[in-house]
Amino acid sequence: MAEKIYWDKDIETMEHDKMVALQSERLVKQVRHVWDNVPYYRRLMEEKGVTPDDIKGVEDLHKLPFISKADLRENYPDGMLAVPKSECVRIQSTSGTTGKRVVAFYTQNDVDMWENCVARAITAAGGTKDDVLQVAYGYGLFTGGAGIHGGSHKVGCLTLPMSSGNTERQIQFMQDLGTTILCCTPSYAAYIGETVKEMGISPDELKLKAGIFGAEPWTEEMRQEIEKSLGLKAYDIYGLTETSGPGVAFECEEQTGMHINEDNFIAEIIDPDTGEVLPEGSKGELVFTSITKEAFPLLRYRTRDICILTRGKCSCGRTLVKMCKPMGRSDDMLIIKGVNVFPSQIETVLLKDFNATPNYQIVVDRVGNVDTFEIKVELSDEMFGDTIKSVSELEKKLSADIVQILGIRAKISLVEPKSIPRSEGKAVRVIDKRKLV
Amino acid sequence: MTIKQISIFVENKPGRLSDVTAALKNGGINIRAITTADSSDFGILRLIVDDTDKAIECLKTADYLVKVTNVIAVTADDKPGGMASIMKTLYKANISVEYMYSAFLNPSEVTACLILRVDSNENAIEALTDAGYKLLSADELAKF
Numbered sequence: 001m002a003e004k005i006y007w008d009k010d011i012e013t014m015e016h017d018k019m020v021a022l023q024s025e026r027l028v029k030q031v032r033h034v035w036d037n038v039p040y041y042r043r044l045m046e047e048k049g050v051t052p053d054d055i056k057g058v059e060d061l062h063k064l065p066f067i068s069k070a071d072l073r074e075n076y077p078d079g080m081l082a083v084p085k086s087e088c089v090r091i092q093s094t095s096g097t098t099g100k101r102v103v104a105f106y107t108q109n110d111v112d113m114w115e116n117c118v119a120r121a122i123t124a125a126g127g128t129k130d131d132v133l134q135v136a137y138g139y140g141l142f143t144g145g146a147g148i149h150g151g152s153h154k155v156g157c158l159t160l161p162m163s164s165g166n167t168e169r170q171i172q173f174m175q176d177l178g179t180t181i182l183c184c185t186p187s188y189a190a191y192i193g194e195t196v197k198e199m200g201i202s203p204d205e206l207k208l209k210a211g212i213f214g215a216e217p218w219t220e221e222m223r224q225e226i227e228k229s230l231g232l233k234a235y236d237i238y239g240l241t242e243t244s245g246p247g248v249a250f251e252c253e254e255q256t257g258m259h260i261n262e263d264n265f266i267a268e269i270i271d272p273d274t275g276e277v278l279p280e281g282s283k284g285e286l287v288f289t290s291i292t293k294e295a296f297p298l299l300r301y302r303t304r305d306i307c308i309l310t311r312g313k314c315s316c317g318r319t320l321v322k323m324c325k326p327m328g329r330s331d332d333m334l335i336i337k338g339v340n341v342f343p344s345q346i347e348t349v350l351l352k353d354f355n356a357t358p359n360y361q362i363v364v365d366r367v368g369n370v371d372t373f374e375i376k377v378e379l380s381d382e383m384f385g386d387t388i389k390s391v392s393e394l395e396k397k398l399s400a401d402i403v404q405i406l407g408i409r410a411k412i413s414l415v416e417p418k419s420i421p422r423s424e425g426k427a428v429r430v431i432d433k434r435k436l437v
Numbered sequence: 438m439t440i441k442q443i444s445i446f447v448e449n450k451p452g453r454l455s456d457v458t459a460a461l462k463n464g465g466i467n468i469r470a471i472t473t474a475d476s477s478d479f480g481i482l483r484l485i486v487d488d489t490d491k492a493i494e495c496l497k498t499a500d501y502l503v504k505v506t507n508v509i510a511v512t513a514d515d516k517p518g519g520m521a522s523i524m525k526t527l528y529k530a531n532i533s534v535e536y537m538y539s540a541f542l543n544p545s546e547v548t549a550c551l552i553l554r555v556d557s558n559e560n561a562i563e564a565l566t567d568a569g570y571k572l573l574s575a576d577e578l579a580k581f
Contacts (some may be wrong), residue, residue: 044557064495264535365486379446379502380502381504384444384446385504386444386504387474387481387536388474388480391446391476391479392476395478413478414478415448416446416447416448416500416502417500417502420461
């Protein structure tokens with residue numbers, strides 16, 4: 001029997017014209033929904049002089065105002081909610097300090113939509129109900145664990161809700177339960193691959209056939225290493241909490257970009273400086289409009305990911321537009337160990353611990369496929385206390401506060417005054433030594 | 438009678454001690470006592486010098502992080518038990534020593550000089566003076 005290669009064949013292989021018609025119908029409805037239910041949206045639209053009557057289809061999308069992370073922060077926690085809370089069944093959230101977090105709400109339909117998007121990704125990676133799928137993304141507020149878990153259930157895979165960490169146990173379950181699909185961040189996949197080797201296990205002894213890896217940037221070289229060390233085919237997956245989670249876009253066997261689930265998300269590429277919509281094939285900032293979400297619908301959400309969209313014919317048969325791997329950011333956000341990190345979050349911690357913002361620098365690197373994260377802080381008079389103990393305590397406190405806010409550990413290095421280089425008098429806040437593009 | 442000690446924050450990397458001491462040399466500063474305390478990433482260099490104010494000025498100009506602490510300089514007999522009797526005196530007076538180190542100077546051939554950082558300078562000075570120990574002043578430290 002031929003293997004099922006699509007989760008939702010009609011949508012995934014729909015002719016472009018029909019897809020545009022479907023998107024238009026959904027967009028018109030969605031614009032009316034937010035206008036009626038989210039006062040903040042209505043105000044933004046009024047300021048731009050646009051009403052739902054002006055939006056007759058996808059061709060009118062450019063008339064709508066943009067939404068950015070700042071808007072979401074301003075409306076923390078539930079100012080953007082478009083349905084009564086009693087209709088919601090779940091939240092997920094980004095990392096960040098209170099007020100800087102984004103809380104995304106989901107109705108049952110939203111969860112189903114999201115999980116169906118993930119189911120398409122799993123199916124595109126060759127997954128069926130006969131597969132054993134190991135979820136080694138973190139569970140909790142992070143969308144990685146929950147999203148893949150739900151999609152895996154939809155497909156009917158035997159789902160192993162491992163969460164991340166405890167690598168030897170991950171490998172033991174892979175062996176004992178015959179895992180065929182591994183889902184986690186690419187850096188964790190690389191780490192599992194290295195551990196497998198250290199334990200003296202050959203990839204042939206594992207039943208893995210596919211891996212679905214996302215939530216952080218990774219390179220083709222990394223893909224090849226992971227494929228070799230674990231004996232599987234590695235697929236990329238893209239998503240963000242603001243739109244749902246992983247599954248906004250997914251890779252097929254061609255491995256030349258990720259198909260966007262266009263029936264749920266309309267993608268645009270804009271010039272990050274002017275906001276002007278750029279023609280297909282241009283490099284610019286990726287913008288998403290979620291046209292089916294009920295609880296937390298976003299119109300023209302600026303992802304800050306720099307990207308290119310292409311609509312060529314794909315050998316997999318899917319007609320869904322493809323996005324390349326994000327090529328960078330149009331803001332200062334870093335993705336470290338799969339976690340979104342803004343320098344401003346680190347400033348918040350420094351301000352709290354020192355009552356001032358000392359000169360600091362974030363140094364990120366990737367050693368053996370694992371991100372390293374160091375924060376150098378210049379000590380000031382007020383911070384220096386004559387004994388090793390007092391300085392070490394400061395270091396420990398800072399380290400604990402960073403973990404609490406970001407959820408990941410940073411190496412804290414207290415350094416001498418004026419030892420962090422400044423260019424043109426301005427401190428360089430971030431040094432990212434990773435070569436990811 | 439206390440004296441001023443300078444503490445300098447120094448990262449653990451090659452050349453730092455050379456740089457600090459060069460800064461002092463350029464200011465014509467003479468070091469009377471010195472010690473280092475270290476962790477894996479940084480160290481604290483503690484110094485007693487002949488001209489504290491001038492030394493601080495030199496170090497701050499060179500962007501060093503400097504802290505001044507009041508410590509005690511006490512002379513003891515340079516013979517077995519000399520140290521033990523000072524420690525016993527402090528212990529009896531319920532004084533805790535945070536750290537201590539010896540100085541480069543010897544007021545005479547039969548005495549040694551010890552720099553003490555304690556939890557209470559006032560109590561330590563009283564206890565040591567009552568026990569007959571001689572404390573050195575900043576001027577004496579500069580002179581010997």
